[in-house]
Amino acid sequence: MYDEMYGKPGEIRGHYAALERWLSTMPPDVVEEKRREADLLFHRVGITFAVYGDEAGSERLIPFDAIPRIIPVDEWDVLERGVKQRVTALNRFLHDIYHGQDILRAGVIPAEHVLTHEAYQVAMVGVNVPNDVYCHIAGIDIVRNDDGEYYVLEDNLRTPSGVSYMLENRRMMMRLFPELFEQYNVRPVEHYPQLLLEALRNNAPQGVREPTVVVLTPGQYNSAYFEHAFLAQQMGVELVEAADLFVRDAQIYMHTTSGHQRVDVIYRRLDDPFLDPLAFRPDSVLGVPGLLAAYRAGNVGIANAIGTGVADDKSTYPYVPEMIRFYLGEEPILRNVPTWQLRKPEDLAYALERLPELVVKEVQGSGGYGMLIGPTASREQIEEFRQRIQSHPANYIAQPTLSLSTCPTFVQNGVAPRHVDLRPFVLCGRECKLVPGGLTRVALNEGSLVVNSSQGGGTKDTWVTA
Amino acid sequence: MRISIDHTTHYTYEHPVRYSTQYLRLVPRTSHRQRVLEWRLDTPARPLELSDGYGNILHVLTIDKPVEEIVIRSSGVVETSSAVDEQYDDEPRLSPLLFLRPTALTYADAALVEFAEQFRRRAGTLTGLRDIAGAILGRLPFQPGVTEVHSTAGEAFAAGNGVCQDHAHVFIACCRYLGIPARYVSGYIYSAGHVESAVASHAWAEAWVVDRWRSFDITNGRPAGAHHIRLAIGADYLEASPVRGVRTGGGMESLSAHAVVTPQ
Numbered sequence: 001m002y003d004e005m006y007g008k009p010g011e012i013r014g015h016y017a018a019l020e021r022w023l024s025t026m027p028p029d030v031v032e033e034k035r036r037e038a039d040l041l042f043h044r045v046g047i048t049f050a051v052y053g054d055e056a057g058s059e060r061l062i063p064f065d066a067i068p069r070i071i072p073v074d075e076w077d078v079l080e081r082g083v084k085q086r087v088t089a090l091n092r093f094l095h096d097i098y099h100g101q102d103i104l105r106a107g108v109i110p111a112e113h114v115l116t117h118e119a120y121q122v123a124m125v126g127v128n129v130p131n132d133v134y135c136h137i138a139g140i141d142i143v144r145n146d147d148g149e150y151y152v153l154e155d156n157l158r159t160p161s162g163v164s165y166m167l168e169n170r171r172m173m174m175r176l177f178p179e180l181f182e183q184y185n186v187r188p189v190e191h192y193p194q195l196l197l198e199a200l201r202n203n204a205p206q207g208v209r210e211p212t213v214v215v216l217t218p219g220q221y222n223s224a225y226f227e228h229a230f231l232a233q234q235m236g237v238e239l240v241e242a243a244d245l246f247v248r249d250a251q252i253y254m255h256t257t258s259g260h261q262r263v264d265v266i267y268r269r270l271d272d273p274f275l276d277p278l279a280f281r282p283d284s285v286l287g288v289p290g291l292l293a294a295y296r297a298g299n300v301g302i303a304n305a306i307g308t309g310v311a312d313d314k315s316t317y318p319y320v321p322e323m324i325r326f327y328l329g330e331e332p333i334l335r336n337v338p339t340w341q342l343r344k345p346e347d348l349a350y351a352l353e354r355l356p357e358l359v360v361k362e363v364q365g366s367g368g369y370g371m372l373i374g375p376t377a378s379r380e381q382i383e384e385f386r387q388r389i390q391s392h393p394a395n396y397i398a399q400p401t402l403s404l405s406t407c408p409t410f411v412q413n414g415v416a417p418r419h420v421d422l423r424p425f426v427l428c429g430r431e432c433k434l435v436p437g438g439l440t441r442v443a444l445n446e447g448s449l450v451v452n453s454s455q456g457g458g459t460k461d462t463w464v465t466a
Numbered sequence: 467m468r469i470s471i472d473h474t475t476h477y478t479y480e481h482p483v484r485y486s487t488q489y490l491r492l493v494p495r496t497s498h499r500q501r502v503l504e505w506r507l508d509t510p511a512r513p514l515e516l517s518d519g520y521g522n523i524l525h526v527l528t529i530d531k532p533v534e535e536i537v538i539r540s541s542g543v544v545e546t547s548s549a550v551d552e553q554y555d556d557e558p559r560l561s562p563l564l565f566l567r568p569t570a571l572t573y574a575d576a577a578l579v580e581f582a583e584q585f586r587r588r589a590g591t592l593t594g595l596r597d598i599a600g601a602i603l604g605r606l607p608f609q610p611g612v613t614e615v616h617s618t619a620g621e622a623f624a625a626g627n628g629v630c631q632d633h634a635h636v637f638i639a640c641c642r643y644l645g646i647p648a649r650y651v652s653g654y655i656y657s658a659g660h661v662e663s664a665v666a667s668h669a670w671a672e673a674w675v676v677d678r679w680r681s682f683d684i685t686n687g688r689p690a691g692a693h694h695i696r697l698a699i700g701a702d703y704l705e706a707s708p709v710r711g712v713r714t715g716g717g718m719e720s721l722s723a724h725a726v727v728t729p730q
Contacts, residue, residue, distance in 0.1 A: 101561075115563035122519035122564055122701070247487055248528050250514045278489045278710050281570075282616070289487040289712040293526040297516055 002146045002405040003417055004069055015072045015465055018183040023067070023408075023415065031066070031410060034176050038064050041172060063458035064169060065409050066176065069420055069440040073187075076436055076464040079150060079424065082334030083140045083434065085324060087426045090155060090311050092327040094134035098124045098307065108326050109319045117316075118364075119309030121272065123279060127296055129305050130206070131430055136199050136303035137267075138426040139163075139439075142334070144405035151337050151402065153421065155320065157304060157312035159269045162439040162459075163425050164227040167192060167234070169461040170437075185466045187436040193234035195427050195435065196267075200235075202429030203301035204264045211264035211301075213237045214254060216245070218270050218286045228269050242270075247290030250297040265301040266291075272306050314397050315341055315363040337402060343394035351398040352389065355382050358398045359449075360389065373449060375401050404449055407460065409442055419443045421451050422462065436464035467548070467692045468503070468730040469656050472541040473667065475709050476724075480717030482532035488711035490525040491518070491652065491698035492540040499549065500695060505542030520560065522698035522706070538709065543730065548692040562647035562674040564701075571702040572635050572650075574643035575620035581605070582640040589644040592680060595673050599684045602636050608685055615703065631703050633684035634671040638702065647674040651681070652706040654695040656727045666725035669703070670694070695727075 005016040012020050042064060071079070096103050097114050104111040114120060139160025141153040170189055174181060197213065204211035217228035219241050232239035238254065245254055245263065252263040268275065274284040279292035294300045310316065318339045321332040340347035340358075351358055355374050362370035372385040389396050406417035424438035440460040441451035451457040473492065490513065496502045507513070510533065513525035529536065568574065574582060585601070588594030609627035617625070619639035622632035634650050641648035648671055655668040670683040670690055681690035690696070700706030713719075 111561065112563055112566075115561050116566045118567060120564070120567075122560070125519045125560065246485065246530070247526075248530055250516070250526055277712055278487065282704060282710075290489075290526055290528065293489065293514070293516055293524065296518075297514065 001403055001417075002144055002148050004144075004405055004407040004420070015070050019068070019070065019180070022177075022180055022183070028414070034066060035410065038066065038172055038176060041175070042168070062165060063444060064172060065442055065458050065460045066173070067408050067410060067415070068173060068180075068461040068463045069407050069422070070184075070463045070465055071422075071437075073436075073464060073466050075150075078333060079142065079422075080434060080436070082150075082152075082332070083138075083142075083424055083426050084432045085328065085330065085333050086140060086152065086155065086320060087135060087138045087428060087432055089320065089324040089327050090138070090157060091132065091134055091428060093323045094305070094308060094311050095129075095132045096327075097310065098127065103323065103326055106326065108322050109316075113315070114310060117310045117313065119272070119307065119313065121307030123292055123296065124305070124307040128298070130203050130301055131428075133203065133428045134305035134308050135311070136203055136305075136428050137196070138428070139423045140426060141421055141423050143337075143402055143421045146403040146405070150334060152320075152334050153337060153402075154314065155312045155317065156423075157308045158271065159224075159304070160423070160425065161224040161227050161269075162423055162441075163192060163196075164230040165459045166425070166437060166439045166462065167230075169439075169459055173461045184463060187464045187466060189435040189437045192425070192435045193231065195433050196231065197235040197237070199427040199429035199433070200265050200267055200301070200303055203303050205298055205301060208264045212254075212261060213265040213267065214240045214245075214263050216240055216242070216266050216268040216270055216288075218274070222269070224269065231267070242286050242288050245288045245291075247288060247294055250290070250294045250299055252288070252291065252294050252300045263300065265303065267303050272309065275302075275306065313363050314339075314361050315343070315394075318397075337399045340398040342389060342396045342398060347398070348389070348393045351396075352386060355386060357401060359401050360385060360396050360398045362395055363397060364395070373401065376447070376449075401449070404443075404451075407440070407442065409444070409458075409460070411444070411446075416446070418446070419449050419451065420460065437462040467546050467656075468543060469546060469654075469693075469695060469727060470541070470543045470730050471654050471666075471695060471725065471727050473539070473654070473708075473725040474723070475538040476722045477536040478720050479534055479715075480719075481715060482534050483529070483536070483716035484532055484714045486527075486529045486533075486536065486711060486713040486716075488527040488538075488709055490527060490538065490540075490709055491522050491706060492525065492538070492708050493523040494542075494544055494653070494695055494697050495521070495523060497696070499547050499690075501545040503543040503545055505544075506540075508537075508539040508541075510536055510538075518698075518700075518705075520699050520705070522700070527711075532715075540708075544695050546692045546695065562679075565647035565649045565674070566642055566645065567701065568639065568642055569702045569704070571616075571618050571704060572639045572642060573618065573620065574639040575623075578620055578623055578636065578639050579643060581623070582643045585640070586644060589641075589646060590675070592675050595641070595646070595675065595680070595682060598640055599633075599637055599682045600687060602633055602640075602684050603687055606632060606636065608633075615707075630669040630683075630685040634669045635702060637671045637673075637682060637684050641671075641673050648672065649679075650700050650702050650706045651690070651696055651698070652700075652703070652708055653697040654725060654727050655683075655686075656693040656695075656729060666727040667708070667723065668694070669706075672699070 139156040215232040276291040360372040404419040409418040513527040619635040622628040698706040
């Protein structure tokens with residue numbers, strides 16, 4: 001087991017020494033008091049997250065943990081170069097599959113895998129997007145294994161969420177524990193909304209100098225509605241729903257109190273099939289009729305572009321290292337987790353034999369839904385999954401159970417190690433940028449490896465220290 | 467053969483419609499099989515001309531002042547060739563693999579899977595596909611009014627009869643299930659004897675056989691030929707439909723569509 005704070009038993013890693021000293025001087029009742037204060041503050045700013053299927057209520061606080069996860073700057077530099085390299089290659093891949101399809105003709109990825117993928121959008125064939133960028137906002141999930149190495153677990157290129165927690169967690173820490181920031185040189189993340197706005201503005205149609213940017217939300221029943229509202233407010237742009245927008249002459253307009261205003265860039269937090277009922281699902285009431293035509297005509301920028309899903313699918317993930325070599329001529333800086341693609345008969349046979357040791361995921365799944373964690377699953381759960389896999393093998397991938405690193409976390413009985421992962425957010429406009437840090441998610445139950453907020457995980461502030 | 471087409475779509479509303487957007491695929495393209503000699507599209511407001519991902523000509527019509535009716539008239543003259551199954555000069559960059567993906571309207575449910583399975587052995591051949599087309603017409607005799615525009619292949623198959631759109635969807639669902647790329651074609655057909663006919667709007671299918679697209683007019687039990695005029699292709703009706711729109715206001719809507727196809 002790799003612990004972020006402790007090396008050998010009792011040995012503290014250098015970058016955690018000051019934090020450990022601070023922790024040891026904190027009386028438990030002060031910690032408890034701070035925790036209540038944090039809860040109150042989060043309630044007041046309205047940070048909530050809807051948990052689907054949770055009967056206790058559709059909204060709740062994501063538990064916030066006051067012990068930060070600290071990443072030394074030399075490790076961060078590698079992570080930063082690694083995720084930028086990855087997102088650059090993924091953007092090249094997206095451009096390629098909607099244009100020349102070099103990678104398919106070279107046989108690096110089977111053409112059938114890409115072209116029969118349900119997220120591949122024929123509507124995007126031949127469409128040119130500003131700066132050839134398809135994925136303006138990427139959330140790359142990274143874990144540290146017990147060998148101490150970082151691995152990329154997943155690329156999220158559709159509508160990755162969680163960045164609002166990264167920002168709010170930092171605010172909370174500065175408010176509750178200002179003394180800690182005197183002991184560390186924590187690199188700032190507060191400028192994320194400015195970087196996001198810059199990336200979005202760079203996605204404006206040609207010739208638009210002062211683009212109007214909006215955030216398009218499916219509405220308040222979406223689990224990430226808080227984040228949509230938060231980001232719009234932080235960037236100083238309008239938060240809109242489909243009914244606020246309309247199309248005239250293949251231009252997008254927004255109803256405002258002072259008439260109609262042209263919209264140049266849409267940061268959509270709505271999945272492709274719902275975007276335009278005239279082009280995709282006719283029953284969608286969340287989309288804007290005519291949006292696709294406006295997009296194809298080059299009159300509006302959409303972030304992320306339509307059709308990015310084909311690149312972030314879990315069955316495309318195994319090919320990302322090859323994409324990096326193919327497009328960039330470089331070796332991948334960050335490793336992939338070994339992945340068995342169950343559509344391949346030999347991989348399927350291997351996985352079915354070792355289900356109790358493996359993690360099995362649906363290729364289209366997200367949010368921790370539809371997965372099997374072999375080592376903690378019951379015999380019944382494993383058998384049920386075996387049947388699901390056998391009836392649709394191509395729907396699944398399998399990976400070894402990683403031993404995610406742990407980080408000390410406040411729990412009921414004091415401080416104890418809990419598993420964590422990390423989601424840095426990469427922003428691409430004319431170039432790729434990211435703020436030093438990301439969202440650290442923590443599995444609050446002892447031994448649990450599931451960190452997803454939708455599965456009841458918590459979050460921590462993430463510090464990159466110089 | 468020279469064929470003239472006059473196609474009118476007429477919507478009337480109970481109350482004024484406040485806003486309406488339509489995607490129109492009402493203008494044929496010239497290809498090896500057909501030459502568009504003249505064509506005009508009359509709409510209540512000036513539409514914007516684009517193309518869609520399949521290379522179809524797409525007009526986007528927006529009406530944002532109150533109207534009680536919308537009339538769209540599309541007319542012209544097309545010269546067709548009697549050569550059948552000639553490879554069309556459609557978007558050359560579109561791989562046939564794109565037409566292996568099932569859509570909501572062309573999903574093969576259990577009954578369709580069972581039906582398609584009996585053709586598996588010769589499914590990759592022209593005669594095998596003709597067998598499928600023939601069997602579909604046998605199972606679903608032509609009868610208007612049973613299915614509606616949003617009926618799926620499975621629903622049409624269960625209903626036991628259908629129209630050209632249903633025949634095409636069922637055929638496409640079977641092909642894709644059997645691993646053969648297949649796509650939907652919307653267009654017109656000239657039927658001798660019908661001076662004026664509401665069924666002149668037509669739909670058929672194409673399947674990828676060895677190295678080219680072959681056409682299957684399932685409803686008429688033959689390939690598309692000199693009597694067929696092709697408007698648009700797509701994965702299913704929704705992607706190739708001549709008129710697809712949404713509106714705000716208007717109350718009850720009544721639609722009359724009328725296509726007159728005559729030889730010159």
